Amino acid sequence: MKVPCLLLCVATVIMGLASAVPFSSLSKLPAFSFFGNQDNIIGNRMGYSFITNIPSCISGAGYTPASILLAVSTSAAVPGVSNTDAIKSLLNDSRAQVYYAGQFNTVPCRVSRDVVQVSSKAADNSFTLTTVLGYQVGSEVCTSVKGLYCNQVLEPGTPYRVNFFILDASNVIRAYTDWSDIVTTLNVTNNAQLDSGLSRRSGGMVVITVLLSIALFMLVPALIATLVVGREKSPLP
Template sequence: MGGSRRLLFVLCFLRQVFYAQTDVPLLANSDFFTLNPTQTTITLEKPICMYRPAITVYLYGMVKGAPVLPLYDATTKKVFATNYSATNGGQLGPYQVASFNNPTCDNSIVLSNMADPTRVQSILTATTVRVGSDVGCLTDPNFKGICNAPLQSNTGYRFKYLFMDINNAVISETDWSPPIVTVNGNPSSTIDTWPGRRSGGMIVLTSILSTLVFIILFAYVVGFIFSIVNETPATEVQRHDTQSVPVLPKPQEIGDVTFSSALTGQERERYVAKQQA
C-alpha cells in the first residue's frame, strides 16, 4: 500500500515537471488588457498552479535572436545574476526580469470578482506580471537588484519561468515562449504637421467651425456689455404728506353778489351800478 502511494506521488511529481517544461509564459487575457503589448511593456500571465512545490518564480527575458545562454549552474542549480544593463536589454542574452511568490491553486481567481472595483488591482497583481514597468532602475546609479526596465518598441522578446525551492535553487522551468513583439512607435519627429497633407474638406470644415465659435463668443461679449451699459438703477417713488391747507369756501350771505370772472370790465361796472340804483 505504501509503495503504491509513493508511486502515485512520483507520477504526480513527474506530471507537474512535464507540464511545467512544456508550458510557456503567455500574454495576459485580452479582455482585461486591450492594449497589450504596448511600445515599452508586455503583460504576461503568472504561472498559476503550474508547479506546486516551488516557493519562488523567476521570470527571464531576452530579445529574439539573442544567444540562449545558461540561466543557472547545472551543479548547484543557482541562477546567474544577469541584469538588464549587462545584457544590453536582453540583446546579448537572457536577463532577470522579475521575481515573485509562486501562485498556488488556492489563489485561483473568479472572473466575476473583476466587477468589484476595489478588488481589480489586487487581482491583476496576483495573476499578471508587467514586463518593462520600472523606469527608475536605469536612471538610479545606486540601484541594486532586478531591473525591470522598459522594452524597445517594435522588438520581439522571448520569456521563460524558473521555479525555485526554499533554498533558491532551480527545481523546474518552462520552455522559452515564442517571440512577442512590442508595438512599433513612430518618433515625434516623423509626425507630419504640415497643413498641405490635410484634405481640402477638412481645412474648410475647420475654418467654418472656428469662425462660428468666434462669432458666438463675440455676440455674447457684445450682449453682455450692452446689458451693463443700459442698466439703470431702480428708483423708489418717494411719498410724503402734502403741506397745503385746504381753503374752505366762505358761506354766502344774503345780499352778497357773485358774478362770473368771465365778465369784461365795462359789463361789470354797468352791472354794479344797476344793483346800487
C-alpha cells in the same frame, strides 16, 4: 580569526547560490500560454512593455515552489543558453541579451493572483475584488532600481521571448517553463498613436449613449408634467 572565517563562509554561500544550474537538471513545466490575455485587457502590448500571464498554480515534485524568476530574451531566436549562469542581471551587465527581469512569489494552487492587478471596491467599501492580469515586462529604469534585477523598459518594434524559472524555499532553481513564442512590442513611441482596442467597442458605446440621452429627455418632461398635475389636483388650503 572568527571574522575572516565568517567572511569566508558568507562568500562560500554566495558563490554556491551564483553557481550555474544546467537546464538538463531542471524539470520542464508543461506547455504554458504566456500571452493568453490578448482579448481580455487593453494594452497587452505597448511600445515599451508587454504583459504576460504567470502560472496560477505550480505543483512541485519533491519540493515546494516558492518564487518565480522571469527571464527575458532580446532576440527573436530561441536563446542558445544551456545553464542559468548565461542569464544575467542588467544591474551587473547592462548589455546582456538574456536577463532576469524580476522575482515574485508563486501562488498556492487554491488561489489565483499576479503582480499586475485591477481592484474594484464594493459600494460600501466592505470588500475589494482583485482581478489578475499578468506580469508587466518592461516597467523600470535601471538607474532607479535598488533590487537584484531590473525590469528594463523595452524597445519599440522589437521581438522578445520570456521564460519562468521556479525556485524552492531555499531560493534554488528547480524547474522552468521553456521559452515563449515571440512577442513584439508595438512600433510606436507616442501613446497617442496606440490602438487601445476601443474602436471595436465604439459602435456599441455610441448606441448606448444615444439611448440613455433619449431616455433622459423623455424623463425630464414627464417629471415636469407629473409635478404640474400633482399641484392642480392638490386641495386648496
